[in-house]
Structure formats: structure tokens, C-alpha cells
Amino acid sequence: MLTADNLTVAYGRKTVVHGVSLSLDAATGAPAAGAQGGVALIGESGSGKTTIARALLGLVKPSSGTVRFADQDIHRLRRTARTDYRSRVQPVFQDGSEALNPRMTVGTSLREALRLRSDAGPTVDALLEAVGLDPQLAARHPHQLSGGQRQRVVIARALAVDPELLILDEPTSALDVTVQARVLDLLEELRTTAGLRYLLITHNLAVVPRLCDTVHVLFAGRVVESGPATEVLTSPAHPYTAALRDAIPRLGTPDAADTRSSAPPARLERSDAQTAATGCAFRLRCPAALDRCTTEAPTLRPLTDHREVACHHPHGPA
Amino acid sequence: MTDVSPTLAPPAPAPDRSAPPTPAARGGQARRLLALARRDLPATVGAVVLLAIVLAAVLAPWLAPYPGDGSHATHPLDTLAGPGGRHWFGTDAVGRDLLTRVMYGARTSLTVAAAVLTVSALVGVPLGVIAGYTGGVVKDVIMRITDVFLAFPALLLSVALATVLHPGTGSAIIAISVGWWPWYARMACVTATGIRSRGFVDAARCLGVSRIRIMARHVLPNALTPVLVQLSLDAGGVILTSAALSYLGLGPQEPTAEWGLMVQQGQDLFITDWWVVAFPGLAILLTAFCFNVLGEGLRSALDPHRELTR
């Protein structure tokens, strides 16, 4: 069980994550039938989602709040306990060309990870096959691979230490759609074959339902909405979630699209930040901001049994 | 915990069909080198001339017309002969063949350059990588120490040190190295600081790879490109500095052939017997220039941003 409790992270004087709490089950048996067991963190650049991932991985220290794994604060672990944590929670970062050492062959990268296991573990060939790659690629350098192949290597490296939980930070957004679909297939399959749980971090809502059943929507470092994925995505309560959902590129012909050339007059894009310093941070972009939104910051409160939202005027659940 | 791969079901996922770049064909390396050479003519010419200089230095005992003149031999009857058929570069005040002396001088200069740069890189780069990767107090301490060295003009520092030491090739190497390594420490520190935030370093940290290994296997190899360029750019500078030390009488001593020393000894004769100064002087200039051109060429060839910065 990985939990973040009231997590706050600041870089210098700038606080980028404000009191975020979330929890993830890791390896408590297979998820219930039909459930994915995954949790998604959704937000755009600047929402603090990557910082949360880094705090969960122990790469940045929170300025307050805690990250606990198996009831231990991961930022205060002793050496052996830290090694244990490292082998149970692994990241998959966005860009395979960045996440792999350009001077190492694929095989060397994987062997480096395998060496950290206490037991013998699988071979490099087996790892590559597990992610659907030809073992001959072990001799290649990252720049000799395609984007999809690189991302598979990154996943293989994470699997090398036999983790329970993968933290996926935009795992497919640097890839072509077709490649993206195949990498998602792979992740779906590994969930059962390798017994993995996922924390998925993305700005694209469309990839969420395949891997996750719980979502947290982040805006400006705060959770603005959370709940079961299907409910939140089909009937968003927070206007920001609705905006994210509506922005997903959908298939449709120009003639069918009523938006064409009759788009509402967008507001002049202001040069200042799109987040408000007082009141609700989203109010500058909100289509239905009230007077109350300028003065009082909404807090996360229950909407239904499973859902929470931080908004003064949420859309009611359908 | 489920074991990962050996027990996995046979791999079902569709093979990744997105086309990988075709691996370079056989002979591709040679062709790429040739293409590179064609694109940067000055650097290529510099490299060729340097190769000739190195060969001349290494093969001096066999190539030089009067190998004995490289050290002790003197020819009292043949002093200050002008350039001509027997002595292409002429002879010096004690009758030694200047072509031979210049070739032997190349040995001294190149040895000093190689030794200084090796010492500087071996000391500076690891310190810089440690500072840059570790950050915090360690970085502050290491960088303040280098700042102390950098506060003095490198030449002055070398001159002061050489004065204290017994003049000779060895002391010249030590004297110059002391002023030189901090540059490498600083450069490696900056590069390592950048690499520290790269994704593959984060990934290694998350896997639990040890600090030392991260520095040795991930940071250092990726920090070497700028070092390589700097080594080439600096070689000329070291040769100039060593010539300056010898010129001041603080470097190698007679009868060792050294370009700076030769210039110093010949300067009084410049008006009447110009060749005594001109050829060693030109040798210094040419070598330093070629290293510089080569360095610039390497810099632009290895710089990943060159397309953008233009």
C-alpha cells in the first residue's frame, strides 16, 4: 500500500503541490473481476503531477506531508528498507530516449537493473521477450531503436527488479497513436502476467479507462476532483475535468462537427498565468465562475459516496 | 510476488513494427568520416597537419637529417648557415641543424601538452563529476577550491611555480598542470549538474544503483564530449604556455630542443639570422593553430544543438 498524506512539495519558494492525499493498493492479490486496480493522476503541464510522481519515488523530498509504503515513511528509510522499496515500486518515464543512457546498449541497461536483484532473476533475453521485443535488440543503443521500442525497453528495465507497482508518467504521449495503442496493450497484459498495479500520470483522459479505475484530477497542484474513473470521465463534476474531457481529440468529420468555424469567441489569451492567486485557482478559465469563487478557495468535499470535488458550483452527478 | 519473465506466458504482444532506423551499412563509418571531412575543411586540414607533426616528432630519430643535433652535437665550423640545400631551415649559433632541432622540439612540446592535459583531465574531470552530481556542500567545497586556483592568471601561477621548482621538462609539466586542471573541474561540474537531472539518472536512482556507479557509468561517459573538445582546444594553449615558460628559462634546459627556448636563444640574432627564430616560432604558431581549428571542428561536429544555434 502506497499512500501520500497531505503531500506538499516546494521548489525554493514556489509550492507546486499543495496537500495532496492519495492511496494505491500494491499487490494485495489480483484486483476484483473487471477492475483494473490502477489509479490515474490527471492534469496538464504545471499541475504538479510529475512532481507528485517524483515525491512518491523518493526523488524529491516533500516540504510537508508524508509518503508511506507498507506503513513506513519512504523518505526516512534505512539502506536495506530503501533497497526493498526500490525493488517494489518502479517508474516508467515519458520519453524513452531520455530515460535510457545513450552510451549504454539495451543489454547493458537491463543487466545493470538485473544485478540489483537478490535472486538470479530472468535473463536479458527473457525480459525483452516479455515486452514483445526481439532479444537481438540487446546489442543496440537507444538511438538505434524506434520510439515504441525504447519505451518497451524502459518497461523491461522496470520489470527487471520484479516490482509490484509501476508509476507511469505519460508512458505513451511521445508515441504515434498506433504505437501508443500497442504499448497500452502490453501494459494491460503485464497487469495480469507480471501482477502489476499502475499509477498512471497523464494529460490525456482517453488512455485512462484502459488501465485505471480511480482518478484524481489535478489543477495547479491541488486535487480538484476524484472518484471512480467511469463516473468522473462520463459525468465530470468539476468544470476543469469537463474541459479536459471535451478537449480529447475525437474522430468526426468536419460536416458533423458543429464547432467548425463557429467556435465561441475565445477570450484573449492573457500573458499572465492562467491560474488565479486568490480564491479558486481555476476561476480565470472557468466558464461559470461565481463571485464566491474569487474570494473563497473551494476545498475538496464529498459529492457522492465515492466522489469528491473542489468546486463551489459542481455539475451534479447525472 | 509473481516472478517476472521466466514464468510468463509466451509473449503475445504484437511485435513493434514501427521501423527502426536501419543500422549503418558496412563501411558506413568510413563514409561518414569522409562526409564529415568534406563538410569541415579547416578542421580536416588541421588534423592532417597535426598528424604530420606528430609523425615527425615520433620518427625524428629516423627522419631528421642530423639526429645528433637533437641533443649534444655541435658543429663549430657550420654556425648560422642560412636555409639551403644542406640545412633546409639553416643552423643555429652552435651549428646545429634547425630542421632537426624543430623536429625534436615537437617531441618536447607534444610530450608536455599530452602530460599536462592528461594530468588536468584525470584530476579535474572526476572532481567535477563528483561535485556536479553530488551537489550541496561537496560541490561548494570542490568548486571553491577550484575558484582559488582560477583566481590567479594561469600563466602567472605556472611561472611562479616553475620558479620555485628546479627548471626542466618535469617541472614545466607540473607547473602548467596546476593552473590547468581547475578548468576541467569546472567544466565537468557544469556538465554533470545538467546530466544529474536527466531521465536515465533518475531511473538508475529509482532502481537503487549506487552513487559511485551512477557517477562512473551514467554521468561520466555522458560528460566526456565537451572534455574531448576542450582537450583539443587546450593543446595549443599548453604548447604556447610551455613555450613561454621555456622562453623565460623556466622550462626544459639546453641541450633539450624546445621551441620556446630556441626562440629565446635566437632573438638577438633575428635581424641578421632570421631563420634561427622564425622556424621554431612558426612551429609553435602552426601547431597551436591546428589544435584550435581541430577543436572548433570537433566542437561543431559533436554539438547536438548545432542545427538550432547555427
Add this chain to the structure above:
Amino acid sequence: MTPPRSSLTVTDLKVRAGEGEDARLLASLPHLDVAAGTCVAIVGESGSGKSTTLHAMLGLTDGLAVSGRIMVGDTDVVTAPEKALTTLRGSRVALVSQSPQSSLNPTMRLGTLMRRVLARHGIRGAVARQRADDALRDVMLDPELLRRYPHQISGGQAQRFAIALAVALRADVVLADEPTSALDVTVQAAVLQLLDRLRAEHGIALVLVSHDLAVVSRIADHIVVMRHGHVVESGPAADVLGAPAADYTRELLAAVPTLGE
């Protein structure tokens, strides 16, 4: 509106790398006609030749062998001398790249940049100021942004600025190379909407290159699907999306992630 005139016509385009026997075909496009005020999308994965095709339209194919004809107005980009191409780029044909921020000179304020670009095409003084202002308003950017440096603006703003440059120069043809794939989804939607509006209002011939059919589906009139350098399918957007003829097009359509509505 005036009857649509062809702003860009491509005939028998072939782009090859290498010479003689070794030559590798990077992209081939038998025919393409982009009328003023319409949008043509070229869709394919990396390595499909879509970007190469786009670069050929700008005459930016150093070291590659290009054959065929690419007519912009009455200039053939394939045979035109470099000097003519320099005038063409910007004044008639503008490129909006994936990450405009990296192609903006980091040491120049946006205003200076805009002024220089306009001046290079002979637009100076009050006219230039007026054009710059109008263009910024057109792309919904606050003119205050002109005082900033490229690193002080967001990716979406940089993309809008790149489009504003094209508008200020009155480009007939705008070539957009994955203009939104580096952007957040909400910003992406807004930039696409903007391109679509300018196409209609200014009669711009828009060529949009993307790997994602969903991204282009709403604004393209005509879709060209490319794979391994060849055109797999080409036709009106409604046909390609509604009744795809090629298996590969169906594969691309299936790959589009949806919320499962």
C-alpha cells in the same frame, strides 16, 4: 467568396535519399491539390514520409533528390533557385513546427523577432506595426507578449505566435508539422480551432501533418494517409474516416484512444 483557386499543387513528387542503385524512396505523392481556404491533412506514423513531404513543399530538402513539381502560385519549389525560395518561405508559405519555442531565437524579444521577419519581406514602419497588432489579435494573444523572450511564454503561446507570424506575412499556404503534439490537450484543441478559423477567414491553404487521425478529423477537408513513403489512401475526409478503403487506415482509426462512449 471567390471560387477556390489552387494555392498549392503537387504532381509526381518523389523524394529520395542517396544516389543511383542505393537510392531509398523517402516519400512519394502522385497528386495533391490544396485550394485556398481548405485544409489537407497528411497522416502517418514516424517514418511514413509525411514530414519529408512537408519539408519538400518548403524546399527544405538538403542532400535529398527531389523530382516532380510543387507549384505554389506560379513558382515551382522543386526547381526554383534558393533566392526565390527564401522569398517564398514566409511571404507565401509559412511553417508551423512541432516546437516553435526551439525555433525562436532565444536572445530576441518576440516583438523584435516579428519586426525583423516582416522587415526581411519588405514590410516596415507603421504598416509593420499595424500588421503585427492585427495578427496578434487574430490569434488571441495579448500584444504585451511582444515584450517577452521565447522562454517566458508557454508552448501554446509560442505556437500561436508562430501562427501570428504567418498571418502577419499574409501567407497563402500554411504548413503545420504536428503543431499540437507537444501541447496539453486543452491547449491543443484551442490551437486547432484557431488554425481552422484562420483558414476560413483568410482563405489560407492549410496542410496539416499528424500521426493522429482524431486530431485532424475535425478540420481536414481532404486526408492523405501515408505509410513507408507511399500514399495508402487519399480522399475527402468524410470518405476516409467514414468508409476507409485501406486496412492501414482502419488500423489508424482503431488506434485512436476513446473514453468508450
